[in-house]
Structure formats: structure tokens, C-alpha cells
Amino acid sequence: MTSPPEVLAVRGLTRRFPGVLALDDVSFTARAGEVHALVGENGAGKSTLIKVLTGVHQPDEGELRYLGEPAAFGTPLAAQHAGISTIYQEVNLIPLMSVARNLFLGREPRTRFGLIDFTRMHREADRALRDYGVRVDVRQPLRTLGVGAQQMVALARAVSVDARVVIMDEPTSSLEPREVETLFGVIRRLRDQGIAVVYVSHRLDELYAVCDTVTVLRDGRSVHTGPLAETGRVELVSLMLGRSLGDVRKEGVTGFSGAHEAGREPVLSAENLTRRHELHGVSLEIHPGEVLGLGGLLGSGRTETAKAIAGALPLGAGRVTVAGVPLRSGSTPAAIRAGISLLPEDRKSEGIVPGLSVRENIALACLPRMSRMGLVSEARIDEVVDTYVKRLRIKASSPHQKVGELSGGNQQKVLLARWLAMHPKVLLLDEPTRGIDVGAKAEVQKLIDELADDGLGVLLVCSDIEELIEGSDRVVVLREGSVVGELSGDDVTEDELMRALATAAEEQTGDGPGGPDKSTGDPSGPSDPSDPSDPSDPSDEEVTAHG
Amino acid sequence: MREDASGTKATGGTGGTGGTGGTGGTKDDGNAGGGAAASAPPAAYEPEPGAGRGERLSALFQQHGALVALVVLTAIASLSFDSFATGGNFENMAVSSAFLAVVALGMTFVIITGGIDLSVGSVFVLGGVLAAWGSQYGTLVALLLPLVVCGLIGLVNGLLIAKAGLAPFIVTLASMLGARGIMLNVTDEGAKTYLVDKGAFFAKLGQGKLLGIGAPVWITVVLFVVGAVVLRRTRFGQHVYAVGGNEDAAALMGAPVARTKITVYVLSGLLAGLAGTLNAAWLASGVTILGFGMELDAIAAVVIGGTLLSGGLGFVSGSLVGVLLLKVIQNVINQIGSLDSAYQQVVSGAFLVVVIVAQTWLGKRRQML
Amino acid sequence: GCAKSEEDADSGADSAKDSAQNGQEVADGGSSETCTAKAYGAEKLDLKGATVGFSQSEKEANPFRIAETASIKAEAKKRGVKLLTANAQSKFSKQISDVQDLIAKGADLIVIAPLNSDGWEPVLKSAAAKKIPIVTIDRKINATPCKDYVSFIGSDFTEQGKRAADQMIKATGGKGEIAILLGTPGNNVTTERTKGFTDRLKEKAPGLKVVFKQTGEFARGKGQSVTEQLIQSKPEITGIYAENDEMGLGAVNALKGAGKQPGDVKIVTIDGTKSAVQRIVDKWIYGVVESNPRFGPLAFQTLDAFTKGSEVRQEIVIKDGAYNEANAEADLGKAY
Amino acid sequence: MADVALRKAMPADRSELLRWLRDYGVYGGVVALLLFNIAFTEHFVSSENFRTQAIQVAPILIVALGMALAIGSEGVDLSVGSVMALSTSLLSLYMGYGIWVALFVVIIGGAAVGLVNGSLIAFIGVQPIVATLALMVGARGLALVLLPQLKDVHDPAMASLGSGDFAGIPYVVYIAAGLAVAVGFTVRRTTFGRQLLAIGDSRPAAKLAGLPVRRVLITVYVLSGILAAIAGFLATARLSASDPTALGDLMELSAITAVVVGGTPLSGGRVRIGGTVAGAVLIQLLTATLIKHDLPPSWTQIAQAVVIVLAVYVARERGKR
């Protein structure tokens, strides 16, 4: 078997940031008609490699070859013109501009007079997005869409360019199984057209489902390249973590350990949460020592529910009680004082304070507790920061490094530390493992378990169904901002959840055209409601789910 | 947000009531949006009826809060003062607003990219002085000299901001001083006022009339129509919005960020210079004591017109309405005719607060929906 | 000529303290050409019952502007004239629209205190279209008298500068180094007061050297800061010429702060405000050249004569007084 | 791995130098100007001269301290100059009740303007530059309504405050230095300071982290108003007159320049008080130099423009676009 022609290749690539050697002598080759997985821990340098490949960063050393010729891209635009199309990690679109304008920015269809032809642009945008199962008014500003839908827009944008290479940096971190499947369809089509695809993900199942080749990065070095089929899961994980096969096998990759003892009296109960167009009377209870999963399709209102409980969204009606005491609605400080902590979904814009250090980010919420009469006690902060940096294995050059410079996974850990330092009664976790590497994911999951064992009430929102099922003791299923089902006890299985979701989708069809525009769960969408279970089917059973 | 066809459509039609004509570009866009909606299968995305109407209404308010204020104020003033709603008064207001409007047009572009240009007042004076000086060598020199110099100042602003990464506020603050320094330098520390020959063709650009309406008004209307088309219907315009909406994302999406920024500052310099030139033609002299505080008036007009200071959102017709609103407020204060100069300032400050609060509040409602 | 005594009698009879104590007098200078309503093309009308528009250039926040506006208002009231006022708040473009607004509001006659001499083309056009007579006070408009406007009433700023120079020469004996505190750059008043002063020095006292020329923007605080810098870097300075009283008072503050004694540095200023004249009494200021702001009587009297069809002078230069050691104490009451 | 994993350190080279320049460039600028003056300006090295510079810089510095807070919260306060005017008007109105009463009223006045600014920004969500622009117009008008014209202030206490000194150093210098230390301490060591920086850096994140965003923002503008009012008070004492027309004119621009030249980015999230002090001193020295060398206004303005751009260029955040 001769390998297909090289399209994009680098050799001996080195890239430094102040205080960090992000890429160290990395070699990497993308070939035509091949889906190349790029994996590694958080902060391994995947995103940096991609940014160097596409002209965002310039290499300090090393050689870049494109279509067999030495090349250098000064700007993303240059790379784009050369035929490299990229979906960067974190959605990078313009929130205030309309969906269609985002989709076509820089290559808008024009009329004879050189002016933009909006009629055509909207029509084509609508058609393009439909192909990806996103049905929205393309004239709406992009920010009215959920993160997942935005990700699909970014995907559509990247793919609709005539490209020789398509690079995707964690495109699925906020996607539903259904959309993941759509995405895979797209990737396969690209591959068949002879396009080189570079694919980054922390979800191993996905890699095995679509990728042909894999390159593993560790601490900025490329430690392995080879056909994915020949590399087992455990081996892959051990390569990423740099630990021996045996260690990894022992610890497993999923950190959840099973059911917990839940307290009788709910620590938190939300009644009839209502918000125009978003929530229609959601009620739920969280018991101490319990992990309550929140299931639902994209845009079903899980994020809103969590935010509403945390006081981050004003409510039309409804109330939240913590340990029997009702909360003032719409006030985050009140919720925090009552012991509710929310780990927001949108880490970049709502979570981290990028310009502040790791230390200050961790101490941010608990500042009042760390201070007397308005004066901050540095010693107490150091103590807390130390504890959590160790406990969560936060990887930073020092506690004084800016959080904005950390890798996504480490940023997430910093946020977790911020909330754990508050010793909350209830922890609301919105996609806590989004963008986190396997090692860290297991740690976070283990942590969730421990927290629940310590008597914390945990609300878990998670798009990865397998993870949701394994992590939760009970699952409440949302659809269109209403509770449509609850799984508990032995019913907490993937099949049951899939069934609940499928029924939900079917009911939705019954709603007719009056139904809201936001759901992608449209029956005329490209995939069948029962499909999504496919990618999460464990295809390789070397690693047991429970440690 | 600015994208809503419903909202923008109204602009095209109602811009005219503002006094100085419509903005063709926005109108086009509105129609284009409507066309798309019609051609797409209707059932595909039917917004919830309630949401749609509420949203549209408040979109209308946010974009046209200033227009509503303008109409209301004009109506009240017409009823209260006999001499307000007269052709002469409207014509005066239109002509004397024209110069600020042209400056505000450039400022609109700058602010949509998330920047700001504090140098426009100084550049405006400099443009006028250079034009008046140049007018002795003919209309061409009178027009080109200020445009070249003011364009260069804009270019320096743009380069320092886009290439060196300096904050627009501080860069243009410095060039505000610099431009005034140059102006003082060419006028013997302000002692010399160059005059424009009243018979020259150049003077007609400021003083001439067509169909009873002053030339500066016509020029302003044309500039706004062109500006609206450029902003809405060209790729450059899209880049302006993209850079202001999220600069990093825009760069990753392949928008020429630096070039776009440089262009808007050059544009702002050019338009400020042109406004100064027209003003010099109108006053028939290169007055040296103009322009103080003009940058703040322009910013206020742009913001009142619904453009977001943080960038990414805005439209030129709003700025025109903003300028007219400021003008009408001033005119009304003069109509009262006996207000102490100190009270005048309090009144205009209070008025600004009311308009801004109304505007922000309506805008927020819209964001919440 | 004859108008003046009448007006003095008028104001003398009036109890208004201002005009009683220091009504303006017409000086001999200026062109002697005259203007009539006929020559101007205006219609005759009765000033009583007419509407007069007054456009003030700056906020009424300094003694000169306060006295000026008050004098116009008082005279209008006395004569039963309906007065419309507008204030340009030091913005020239606003003043242009202000006057146009006054015209649009139906003013029959207009009195302007211009912020700047040039750039009145649009206003003059609108006024000409309606044949509205314009009288400018305190600053001139660069246009044709009796065609674009009726007449100018005011001081000769160049002359004021010259007289200030005369005082300075007298104070210093024509020798030494002096500093000038300039007004706002670009302002006609600044330009002319500087020109008059330096011309006269050149002509009469070549031994007096101007070694320092910085703007104090007509404000006391700025005058003080600049003088503070001045006395640090040029401690041997002999005299300071301040182009208005406020800057002069700032200079006095600075000299006091630096431990100087009254009279160490000779200060000459222009305007004639009470505070400045008081400083002459205190010996801090050597002399003050007056610039009289009480234009009301003379302006209305000119308008009255003009509307009645009589001849009025195109340029009515007022006689400015002066204060020095000799008369300061006695004339303190005349200062505004 | 269990610990904070330290990355391979980078060799300290050019980027270190640049970083150093960024952090200390403004001090370098001050030193350069001092050296220039010592070499080329007559009578520059004298205690009297340094005293003059110190007295003149005090009000700018005090206003700049408040401005630094506003800028750190990703805002700006354009109303400071007008607040100075308002305070001078209030001062002369209440001077009759004694200096302490007057000071109290002045501070209340500054706080009130700050409260309006802060409320517009925090509750209504008006953008700071616009909200404070409206107050800039309104407060100056109010100052003139209260006191229509310049009025002399004859008060021995005020006079000694304006020009008196202790141990050879003027009172106003002690006050300015004390306030600088207090504000610096507030930023570094208090909860409020930390919260302010977090809010300036990322408002949504600060909100979700439960920070009292509104309270902090309002406090920022109230503090800025109070500091401007104090500056107005001291400036009045120095002038021994209340001049509501001219006092504080264009002060906002000087203060912003001082803050930014001192290395505080306009994008918020960072406040450098030491730099702000140096920035204010730099501007003062620059003005003094230009006046002492008797440059005409045109060259003064051009020189200021060039120095501002140079200073900010050196202090710019590297790698940030």
C-alpha cells in the first residue's frame, strides 16, 4: 500500500511562547484523502500546531511544506487562499453578525455591480445549513444560536470553501451525537474527495470512528505517528499521558465509580422555572450526595436551567430553594452565598478572566472569605491555590501565569478550583469535561464522584451521553425547556435515555410548524433519531469503563 | 442585530423625514432581506409570533430611538414655536449640520470597527485652513491639498493603531494635538486667516444652491448614500463589521484586519478634511478657531444614532439622525431665546442623558429577548 | 460726535450703576465714513417694539462678557425693545447658526459680539436677503461696512496693545526683558494686542526685549502656571505684559507664591476689571489699559439713529480709559 | 506531574528587554526629560523649580488616580474636569461655613456626579464614555449655574493649603502622594481592587463568579468623582479663586494620557499606580520643558503628540495585535 501524496507537512517545528516551549521539534504530515487524528493531553500543543500550520503563529524553527513546495503563511488569510480551511478550537465567528454573513464573510456572492447579493447569500446560506441539520433564520445574529449550532455554522463555513486541507480543532466538543454523526458524514465525504482532514478530539470513540492515522503530541513533542487501527486505546492513552500501559489499564479512562448514597431531603429544589421562549416550568430536585444528570438535545434548555438556578438569568416565574430557604431570583451573589456554584458552559467568555493569573482566578469567587475588612489575606489565598493546583494537577508555568495562556483543559481545571474553593452545597456543572483530555477527564469525573461522596449535590450537564449516564445517579430529560422525563435507578442507561430523547423528538414533530425554530431535532434532518448511539458504541473494549 | 430586515427597511423610508434625505444602502439591504424571506419556504423558520413582534418593535426602537426622539422633538417644537417649522429654519439647520454629519459619517465607520477617532475636530480645522490657503491656486488645489494632508493624518493614525497595536483613543488624542499644531504652524500661530475668493468656483461648493437647497446638504446626502452602500453592500463593509464584532475571529476567518482598520481611519481623516474644506467654502475663509469639541459631538451623534461604541454594530443613517437631533436640540434652546448660557449647558447635558438612557434601555430589552 | 453727549446724559440719568459710572465714549479714531438705512437698503422702522437679536460669543462667565451682556439687556429693557439672545459658548460654528436662528426667529436688527472676525459669509448672506441691519460690537467682522453690516462699535485692539506698551515702557524705563502672556492662539484679540504691543516696543523702546511668549488662554489658572514656570527659568524678568486681566492676576499669584514683592516685576494688563484695578492700588500691577464692555447704550443708540434714517458712523471706536497708580484708587468704582 | 509543572524556561533575551521597557519605559522617559532639562534648561536644578513642578502636577495626578480606576474597570471618566469646576463652585458657595464644611460639600458633590455616572453605567448599561460625556457637559453647566463667574476666595486656611509647606515640601504634594499610596494599596491589597480588575478584564466572567459588579462599578466612579473634587479643591486653593469656566478644562485628556502613558492599558483589567504617577510627572515635565524653552503653541502641540505616541509605543502590550 503506497501512502497517498503529502499535502501539508512540517518538520522540526519549534514554537515558543514567553516561558513556554509549546512545540518542540514537531513533525507532522497530512495526506490527501486521509483523516489524520491529532491527539494529546491538554496543553500538549495541538492547537498551537494548527495555528502555526495556518499562519496564525509563525514558527520559530522548522520547515513547512505545502503541496510539496516549501511554504510560509503570514496570515490566516494567506493559508485560506492557499486552500487550507480551518475550524479553530472555540467558536471563532462574529456574534453580532448574521448567520449568513458569518458563513460568507470574505466571499459573499455579488451582483453585477460588485455589490453583495443578499438575496442569493441568504438563500445559499439557508441551503448550506440545512445540509447540516441546522434550521435557523440565517438573517439572525449568530449569537442567538447555541454554542452547538454556532459550531455547525463554523463547520459549514470551513467546508464550503474549496480546500485541499480541512483542519478541525475539537469540533465536537459542544455537539450532540446527532450532529456528530452529521459531521462524520461530512468528513467521510471530504476524505472521499481526496481532501486531507486533520481532526483533533479528546473523545477516543470519535477517533476510532473516522480517523485513519494518528499523531500523538506530548509536552510539545510528536511522540508517535501511525495508522490508528494499529494503535489500541490503552496504548493511545499511555502514549498521550506518557505512562506505562499497565498503569493506564489499572486506572482506566473513565473515572466514575458508580452510584452514590443520596440524602433524603433535597438540598436544592427548583420549582416551575419559567423564562420566555426558553424555560417552561422546569422543576427538579437535587439531593445531597447525588449526581443529577440533565439530558436533552441541543438547545433543549439545559444551560438555561443551570444558569437560572445559579441566578445568572432573571426568571419570569418560579423559585429556587436551597436547604429549605428560598433564593432571591436573578442574583448570582445570592445564589453563591446560598452555596450554589455554576461552572459555565462558555469557558472562554463567561468563565475565565484571561488577563488575571491562575492564582487570582482561583481566588476570585472566594475573595470575600479570604479577606478581612476588605483587605485580602495573601497567605490564605496561597494556601487555597496551592491545595487546588495540586489536587487538580493544574499545569501552569507558575501560579502567576495568565490564565488566558493556559490550554483549554487547564483553564477548565482552574475554574473548577475556583468553585471548589467555595465549598459549595450544590455544584452545577455545565459541560465540565468539554475540551478536557482523557487523563484530566478521568480526574474530573473522579472528582465529581468524590464530591458527591462528600455529600455535595451535583447537577451534571453533559453532551457526551455515555459520560452522562455513567456519571449520573438520576437523569432528568429536557425538551424545549420543559421536563419530559426522568430516569432513575436501573433505568439510567443509554438505551433508556436514547428512547426518551427519541420520543421527545417525535413529539416535537407532532407540534407542527408552530414549533420553535431552534431545535435541530427536525425529522427531516439528515440522520435518523436512533442513529446517534452509533458513535458512542464502544468499538474497542480494551479499556473498561469502570476502574 | 442590525441585520433585521424589518428594522432596516424602515430606515430607508423614514430617513427622509429627518430632513436630509434617505439612505439608499440600508433600504436596499432591507429589501434584499425581505426578498430572501419570500423565496425561502415559509415554514422553515417561523419565529414565534409574539417573539417576532416584540423583537421587531424593540429592534425598531433601538435602531430608531433617536429617530423617534427627533420626530417627537420636531413636532413639539413646531407646535411651540412659530418660527421653528419654517423652510428657512430647516434649511439653516440642514446646512449647518452638514459638516458635522460628514465628520460623523467617517466616525461611524471607525466606531463600528471598535475604534474611535478624537482627531477629527483638529483635522476638520486643518482641512479648512488648507483649503482656504489652496483656493488661491484654484479649486483643484483647494480640494486636493486638504484631502491629501488629512488622509495622511488618518493613515498615520491607522498605521499606529493597526500595525503598532496602540490604543485608538490615545493615538488619535495625540494626532488631535499634532493636527492642531500643524494648523497653528501654517497660520502663523493662528494669527492668519486665509480667505476664499467669493467669486471662485470653490466657494460655490459651500454657498451654492440647487433647487433651493445648499450644496453642502446635497454633498452630504450623496456621501451618506455612498457610505451606506459601502458599509452594507460591499466586502469592505462586511469586514468593518467583522473587525468590530470580534477582531480575533475576524482575523481567523481571513478578514484583512489591519487593512480594514487603516482604511477606516484614512476614511475618517478624509471625511473630516472634506468637511473642513466644505466649511471653508461655506464661510469663505479658513477660520482657525473651529473644531474644539467637535470629536465629542460626532461621537455623541454616532452613539445616539444606535452605533455601539464597542463595535460590530451600527449604521450610517442613525448617525445622520443623531447629528440632526443634536442640531434640533440646539435650535430649540435658541428658540426659547432667553436661556442663560449656563442653563443651556445643563439642559443639553440632561437631554443627552435622557436620549442615551432611552436608547440603551431599549437596546438592552432587545438583547434580553 | 453729537450722539455721544446725548448718550452720556441718558445714562447719567439712569440709575443703572454700570452705565452711570462708565458709559462708553466715542474716540476720534476709525474711519469717518457713515452709513444710512437708505445706503444699506434697509427699511425704516421704529426701534421701540422692534425685535433685536443679540449673539454673544462666549459664556457670560468672565467680567467682560457679563458686563457686556448685562449692558445690552439693560438697554433693551430701558428702550422697550424685545431682545432675543443666543450664546455660542465659544464655538464659532454655533455662533453662525445662532445668528441664523435669530434671523429665522424674526429679529429685525442684529447685534453681534463676534467670536472671530472671519467666516461670516453665510450669516451676512442670510441677513442681506432679508435686509437686516447688523451692528457688531467689540470685535470687527471682516466685510464691507454699510453693505454687509452697518457699523462696528468697539475698541481698537491694536491700539490697546500700543498703549499697554507705552505703560510698560514707562514702568521699566525702556530697558530690560519682558514676557508676554498671550491670549488663546488664533483669536483676533490675541493677534492684535500682540501686534500693537510689539510694534510699539520696536518703535519706541528697542531696549526692551521680549524673551518669553506663552499662551495663558485668557484664564487666570493658566496664566499662573505659565508665570510660575517663567520665574523659575528667567528670574531676572523685568516686566510681564498680560493680554487680559485674568492672566495678569494669575501672574500676580505666581509672583506672590515665589516670594516676590509688589513692584519687583512690572505687570501691565488689558481690560479694566475691578480685581485688576484693585491690584494697582496694592502695587502688584503697574497699569491696566481699559477695554470697555458696556456696549448697550452706544449700540442701541446707533441702531436707533440708523432705523430713523439718520447717518451713523461705520466705525465707532470707543475711547478706552486707562488705570495706573495715579487714578486707580479714585476710579476703582468705574472698573467692572 | 502532580505539582505545578514548570515549563522549560526560555532564555532571557530580547523579549525580556522589551518587557522591561514596557514596564519601566515611562520611568526612563521621566529620567530622560530630567537629564535634558538639567543639561539645557537654565535654572532648572533648584528646589524652587522642583517645588513648582510638584505643585503643578498634584491636581493632574490626583485626577489621574481616579481615572486609572475607571480605566482599569474597562471604562473611562470624561467628567473629571467638569467635576473640578463643580467643586470649585460649591467651594466658594460654602466657604462661608468654614473650610471643613466646604470640603465636605465638595466631596459630596464629586461623589454625587460619580454616583450618577456609575448608575448610568452599572444599572442602565450606558457605555462609560457616553455616560460621562453627558455628565461632562451637564456638570460644567451646573458649576456655572451655581457660580456664574470667577470669584476670589479669601481664606487664610485655603491660602496656606495652596502654597504652604511642611519641611520644605508643599502640603499638596503630601496629599497627592498620600492619595496615590492609598489608591495603590486599594488596587493591590483589597477585595475591591481585585474585583475591579476582574471586572475590567472580563465582565461576564466576573458576573458569573458572583462578584458585586454593579457595586464595584459605582464605587469606581464615585471614587473618581471624589478624587476629581479633591483636585478641584486644591486647584482652587492654589489659584485663590473659583474659576468654574476654566478650571479643569481638558483635564480628562491630561489624566487619560498620564494613565495610559504610565502603562495601564485602555482595555482594562490592569492598573498601574506607580506608572500613573510617573506618567503624570512625565506630562508635567514635558509641559514645563516646552514652556521654559518658549516654544510657540504649534510646536508645543506637535511635541506633545510625538512624546505621547512614543511613550505609549514603548509601553504597549506586546503580542497583542
Ligand SMILES: Nc1ncnc2c1ncn2[C@@H]1O[C@H](COP(=O)(O)OP(=O)(O)OP(=O)(O)O)[C@@H](O)[C@H]1O
Ligand atoms: N498565546 C499564548 N501565549 C502563551 N502561551 C501559550 C499561548 N498559546 C498557547 N500557549 C501555551 O502553549 C501550550 C500548548 O497549548 P495548546 O493550546 O496548543 O494546547 P492543546 O494541545 O490545544 O490543549 P487543549 O487540548 O487543552 O486544547 C500550553 O502550555 C499553553 O499554555
Ligand SMILES: Nc1ncnc2c1ncn2[C@@H]1O[C@H](COP(=O)(O)OP(=O)(O)OP(=O)(O)O)[C@@H](O)[C@H]1O
Ligand atoms: N441547532 C440549533 N439551531 C438553532 N438554534 C439553536 C440550536 N441549538 C441551540 N439553539 C438556540 O440556542 C439557545 C440556547 O441553547 P443552549 O445551547 O443553551 O441549550 P442547551 O440545552 O444548554 O444545549 P447545549 O448545552 O447542549 O448547547 C436555544 O434557546 C436556541 O434558541
Ligand SMILES: [Mg+2]
Ligand atoms: Mg487546543
Ligand SMILES: [Mg+2]
Ligand atoms: Mg448548553
